[in-house]
Amino acid sequence: NYLDPEEEVLQSVDPGVVGSPLLDAERVLGYLLGLHAHWLAQSTTLQLVEQEVSGWLAAELLQGGLHVTTPPSPYEEKSEARSTGSTPTDPSTPQAPQIDTSPTDHVRLSEHWVHTLLTLLDQHFKQQNVYHFMRHISFAPDHPVEEVARLLLSVLVKHLALGHHAISIIEKGSVGNHAKYFTNVAKVIHQTKWKLIKMRQEQNRSYKEVCAPILDKCRYLLYEVRPATSHECNALKHLQLLSTESRWQRIIKTVIRQRRGSKTANLQNQEIKAKKMKDTDIGKEGPSRAQTSSDNSGEVPVRCESEVVLSQAIADFVTLGGDVEALRKAMYCQVERANLRKSGLQMMLQLVKRDQLIPSVKYYLLNGWLGPATPHHPLQARGKVSHCLTDIQLVTTYQKVEVLLAQAELLQ
The missing domain is CATH 1.20.5 (Single alpha-helices involved in coiled-coils or other helix-helix interfaces)
Incomplete structure (x- = not known):
């Protein structure tokens, strides 16, 4: 049974026999990776909670996104997960902040400033007799309706970018030339007061019960949602990358x-x-465009383009029926969708940048990126995303720009 090594016959192996299965495996792997990146870029479909609040998914007042993009832990208590008082959340922390409900000097000062601003506006417009119905509402300062008015004023000042005007009014002690910026704000606040009185009469409940959900919505817009009017949002609307x-x-x-x-x-x-x-x-x-741009170049404060529409949308949001918790979950769903879409675009970008891939593997990779070609494929029921910003309207401007840049770099 012994075989002499000198008599052993060595058989040469054809390189094509070994190389072909490995190349086929590499092509299939490239297709699967491209398909995986495709589904990540397509991201998730509209969730049930998003369909419940579909009427507010395209609202301009929510275009700024959330301050905190990380959803709170489900194991935290409700009082710890989100604010129920007048203390704002910290926008710089990536996780859900721990809210200190104890009153501080800063909170008292802020509430005092808002109360002072509301008083000055009421006095000014009553003297001017701009709206006749302003003379017929009188509540105590600690009344729920007045609390709604103060919070709604804070929300309107924030989302209409009227902060510098409000500070100027408080420092001077008079409305003065800033009245034109707050005329519609005062009108919306007093219309909301009358609406609360009507709701209390129709529902036959106390003012506290009627105003409780409205106060929650005002706090949500004030502490958790970024301003609808900001330099970032205006820059995104005029971003050259959108038309390049x-x-x-x-x-x-x-x-x-x-x-x-x-x-x-x-x-x-x-x-x-x-x-x-x-x-x-x-x-x-x-010339007209150049003149417009030159006129606006000197204006440092941001300006809302549609104050009347936005202020009325805010008033409708806080007074009409709707679940704030469902809207919060829907916005977190869009944040997750934006992160998945960005990861899919970046993954495909890293794959196509690999120089060691042979052309056939890149071809299979691109085929996977284009998605299944079968018209009746079970996954095709999800539908294809027409634009990279589809269904992520309520994320922050920074996240939108990240997705846009990843898409543009991949197409280049």
Whole structure:
């Protein structure tokens, strides 16, 4: 049974026999990784809690997102997970803060300032007799309706970016030239007071019971939601990246333009005329746009573009029926969706940047990124996302920009 090593015959192995299964495995793995990145970029579908509050998912007053993007622990007590008093949460902490319900000098000072501002506004508009119904409401300072008025005033000042005007009024002790900024605010507050009186009569309950859910909504907008009017939100609306074409779009348009070069001279002349007309229109609009930008360049304070609409939306939100807890969960769902979408885009970006992948593996990777081609695939019922910001309207501006930059870098 002994075999002499000199007589052993060595058989040569064909490299193609070994390499082919490994290449096939690499291609399949590339497809699966691309498909996984695709589903991460598609992220989750609308949850049931989001469908319950679907009427507020596109509301402008919630476009700023949440101060704290990490949901509170379910094991914490309700009083510890969120604020039920007048102490604001800390926007700089990434986790749910521990709320100290004991009154402090800062809180007393803030409440005193709000009470002073509301008193000055009432006195000014009553003297001016702007709204006749302002003379017919009189409650004690500790009345629930007055507490709603103070909180609603704080919410409107925050979300309409009227803080510097409010401070100027309090320091001077008179409304003065700032009345035009608070005319609609005073109107909304007094209309809300009358609405509370009507709700109390219709529901046959005490003012405390009627105002309790409204106070919770005001505190939610004041302490947990970022301002709807800010430099960040305005910058996102005018972000050049939203209208910038990607590299492959420019290449495709260049190829189409070159193919159109073989058309008849008549069609070419029509295109040239249309282009000249477009350039003429742009030239007419140019000076007005430049003048507008130069006028706004000197204004440091942020300005709300639609104060009347936004203030009325805030008043409707706090007075109409709705669950704040459901809305809070819906906003956390959108935060989670934005994080998943960003991770999917970044994962695909890292994969396509690998230089050691052979072209066939990259081809399978891109096929996986495009998703299943079968029209009746069970996962296709989720539908494809038309835009990278779809269903994440209520996240912070920073998270939206992160998703936009990841999408733009991948398309480049």
